[in-house]
Amino acid sequence: MRTWSQWTGVRPGAVQGDLVLHCGESTTGFHLTTLVAVDVATSWTELQAIWGMHYHRVAQGVRYLGARFPFPLREWHSACYECFVKREMLA
Numbered sequence: 604m605r606t607w608s609q610w611t612g613v614r615p616g617a618v619q620g621d622l623v624l625h626c627g628e629s630t631t632g633f634h635l636t637t638l639v640a641v642d643v644a645t646s647w648t649e650l651q652a653i654w655g656m657h658y659h660r661v662a663q664g665v666r667y668l669g670a671r672f673p674f675p676l677r678e679w680h681s682a683c684y685e686c687f688v689k690r691e692m693l694a
Contacts, residue, residue: 615644616677638664647672
């Protein structure tokens with residue numbers, strides 16, 4: 604995760620993403636989540652609903668988001684799911 608001052612001069616395709624859980628007051632059980640992706644250079648934002656938080660579903664959500672951006676995804680930055688999302692997306 605970078606601060607905004609560290610993004611100076613970045614080209615389109617550098618995306619910050621995160622999951623939003625729709626779980627109410629408890630994180631127990633199975634929830635709908637929203638994968639949020641924002642291109643840092645352009646502020647282009649895409650959202651993808653995901654049923655749960657399983658690795659394969661989140662990785663597929665990143666691929667769906669990537670197909671909808673008007674430019675190729677070059678980098679994925681996230682506070683959560685960094686390891687497997689990055690590996691899946693850039694493979």
